[in-house]
Amino acid sequence: MSTEAVGATRRDYREEYETFRLEDAEALLAGDPASAINACVECCDRYVGEGRVALRCLSADETLTSYTFEDLQALSARAANVFRAEGVVPGDVVAGLLPRTLELVVAILGAWRLGAIYQPLFTAFGPKAIEHRLRLGGAKLVVTNPANRGKLDEVEGCPRVAIVAEPGAVPAGDLDFRAALKAAEPTFEPVSRRGDDLFMLMSTSGTTGAAKGVPVPLRALNAISAYMRYAVDLRADDTFWNIADPGWAYGLYYAITGPLMLGCATLLYEGGFTAESTYRIIQRMGVTNLAGSPTAYRLLIAAGPELAEPVKGALRVVSSAGEPLNPEVMRWFEAHLAVPIHDHYGQTENGMMVNNHHGLTHPVRPGSSGLPMPGYRMAVLDEAGNELGPNRPGILAVDIARSPLLWFRGYYHQDTPAIAGGYYRTGDTVEREPDGSISFVGRSDDIITSAGYRIGPFDVESALIEHPAVVETAVIGVPDPERTEIVKAFVVLADGVRGTPALADELASHVKRRLSAHAYPRQVEFVDELPKTPSGKIQRFILRKSEIAKSQPG
Numbered sequence: 001m002s003t004e005a006v007g008a009t010r011r012d013y014r015e016e017y018e019t020f021r022l023e024d025a026e027a028l029l030a031g032d033p034a035s036a037i038n039a040c041v042e043c044c045d046r047y048v049g050e051g052r053v054a055l056r057c058l059s060a061d062e063t064l065t066s067y068t069f070e071d072l073q074a075l076s077a078r079a080a081n082v083f084r085a086e087g088v089v090p091g092d093v094v095a096g097l098l099p100r101t102l103e104l105v106v107a108i109l110g111a112w113r114l115g116a117i118y119q120p121l122f123t124a125f126g127p128k129a130i131e132h133r134l135r136l137g138g139a140k141l142v143v144t145n146p147a148n149r150g151k152l153d154e155v156e157g158c159p160r161v162a163i164v165a166e167p168g169a170v171p172a173g174d175l176d177f178r179a180a181l182k183a184a185e186p187t188f189e190p191v192s193r194r195g196d197d198l199f200m201l202m203s204t205s206g207t208t209g210a211a212k213g214v215p216v217p218l219r220a221l222n223a224i225s226a227y228m229r230y231a232v233d234l235r236a237d238d239t240f241w242n243i244a245d246p247g248w249a250y251g252l253y254y255a256i257t258g259p260l261m262l263g264c265a266t267l268l269y270e271g272g273f274t275a276e277s278t279y280r281i282i283q284r285m286g287v288t289n290l291a292g293s294p295t296a297y298r299l300l301i302a303a304g305p306e307l308a309e310p311v312k313g314a315l316r317v318v319s320s321a322g323e324p325l326n327p328e329v330m331r332w333f334e335a336h337l338a339v340p341i342h343d344h345y346g347q348t349e350n351g352m353m354v355n356n357h358h359g360l361t362h363p364v365r366p367g368s369s370g371l372p373m374p375g376y377r378m379a380v381l382d383e384a385g386n387e388l389g390p391n392r393p394g395i396l397a398v399d400i401a402r403s404p405l406l407w408f409r410g411y412y413h414q415d416t417p418a419i420a421g422g423y424y425r426t427g428d429t430v431e432r433e434p435d436g437s438i439s440f441v442g443r444s445d446d447i448i449t450s451a452g453y454r455i456g457p458f459d460v461e462s463a464l465i466e467h468p469a470v471v472e473t474a475v476i477g478v479p480d481p482e483r484t485e486i487v488k489a490f491v492v493l494a495d496g497v498r499g500t501p502a503l504a505d506e507l508a509s510h511v512k513r514r515l516s517a518h519a520y521p522r523q524v525e526f527v528d529e530l531p532k533t534p535s536g537k538i539q540r541f542i543l544r545k546s547e548i549a550k551s552q553p554g
């Protein structure tokens with residue numbers, strides 16, 4: 001597989017797009033049943049022997065510790081031995097409920113070395129979101145830390161727990177992960193898998209049901225490395241930092257897997273996001289290649305240009321994903337940080353597919369998500385599934401037969417109506433410009449995009465309905481200048497319960513604790529009834545329309 005950064009000299013987009021083919025070694029990975037592959041070899045072993053730094057960990061108090069690929073090889077081997085001793089076999093699921101620390105990477109690489117499937121659990125999740133995901137994948141083992149351990153007590157049927165804790169703080173019955181790593185052998189022959197075998201089990205929010213499982217086969221590695229080269233333009237001499245959390249696709253695919261696959265060091269910062277710490281870390285670590293979400297960038301801007309001044313000119317490229325990037329953010333970054341910031345579009349289901357590529361030359365239009373990545377043919381479809389020409393809004397879809405990098409073949413053990421007629425429909429409404437670039441118009445369903453997170457209204461509604469004061473609820477996204485959208489809940493209360501601000505806060509806290517700290521309703525409105533179809537289905541779009549009308553001046 002080619003690991004060379006294409007960006008060393010930028011290549012012409014058109015030429016690269018038209019001549020794209022999976023190179024011979026990559027074609028093997030792309031599904032040849034005879035191919036043998038191991039994700040830990042791709043992301044670690046292949047760089048062993050050069051003493052290269054693979055991982056820089058900054059703790060919450062900003063203490064720096066660096067690890068080489070050799071360190072990660074030995075630690076992943078120890079972890080694989082620990083997992084095997086716990087009964088994990090190739091094809092089993094190992095879940096990680098850990099902050100951005102060394103042990104997170106060790107758990108991921110250890111699972112992969114053994115041929116197991118890694119399932120991320122975002123540390124903001126509450127027991128409800130965790131239980132749903134652990135059930136979905138039938139995880140054999142979950143690796144966590146004391147800050148998150150208590151949530152697992154509320155998970156029915158919780159699997160065996162390995163905990164990263166001080167020796168005195170390991171709960172009875174749990175496996176002391178650090179002690180077990182120490183005692184384990186530092187060698188483990190990587191288990192060969194095939195391109196179609198899974199190595200990650202992700203989840204993503206739906207509009208009608210609870211979060212769906214997204215199986216990720218090993219051949220997705222082709223697309224992940226292609227994105228790092230074409231769109232992120234990651235080079236050997238870059239210091240790379242993707243601030244997204246590896247509890248989600250953007251972080252797991254492109255903060256961990258992608259840079260390690262190219263043999264580049266990645267940076268994990270355990271602390272929460274603030275503009276001050278972000279600028280401080282860029283300066284201290286000499287970050288040249290930065291990735292994150294528009295909300296993070298808007299928060300940097302809101303902190304003022306003075307904070308940006310010391311890092312002006314330090315960054316070479318900046319990538320943005322998770323929600324559309326505002327043209328104003330692009331202009332501000334040019335003016336105050338002297339760096340181009342480019343919008344990239346993707347989904348958990350299939351990674352990045354449409355980009356303003358840093359590593360390829362093509363015009364970049366503010367407000368546009370860019371051009372299809374080489375390896376994908378994108379189409380804009382009408383409701384009947386016909387391809388539309390320029391300037392006509394429709395659903396963005398991937399042409400399956402002509403997209404050699406496409407890996408998504410359906411949700412985990414679930415029907416996937418989004419795949420039909422030779423296309424995978426993304427659910428996003430877009431418009432294609434005459435120059436081929438694609439502009440995001442909106443979602444064609446009820447999914448909420450807030451601060452780059454995809455939030456399913458159904459998940460929030462089912463958490464709210466658990467509260468005794470709530471009889472019925474409908475959850476929508478309402479426009480917000482900072483977070484794109486925020487979650488708003490319309491709530492019908494039980495007889496005799498009064499809708500007070502204190503109750504609104506209580507409901508928000510309930511969702512935060514049970515479902516997730518990022519998905520709670522920031523607005524709660526108490527109503528007598530909800531708009532419904534004659535058959536009783538809640539019409540969220542009516543609520544959304546009236547909120548949009550309210551937010552528009554005049």
Ligand SMILES: CC(C)(COP(=O)(O)OP(=O)(O)OC[C@H]1O[C@@H](n2cnc3c(N)ncnc32)[C@H](O)[C@@H]1OP(=O)(O)O)[C@@H](O)C(=O)NCCC(=O)NCCSC(=O)CC(=O)O
Nearest residue numbers: 123124244248249250273293296322348451452454517518
């Ligand atoms: C822009 C941000 C850095 C801003 O960070 P903030 O900390 O201000 O806010 P937030 O949205 O993360 O968090 C909302 C609330 O949850 C809390 N919170 C966040 N993370 C937490 C954690 N790990 N543990 C406990 N609480 C946590 C915060 O304190 C905050 O509480 P309070 O509100 O009380 O202060 C972040 O939102 C971000 O990284 N967004 C990008 C998300 C992303 O990576 N998207 C792409 C992947 S999604 C994806 O792949 C899509 C898909 O599913 O298909």
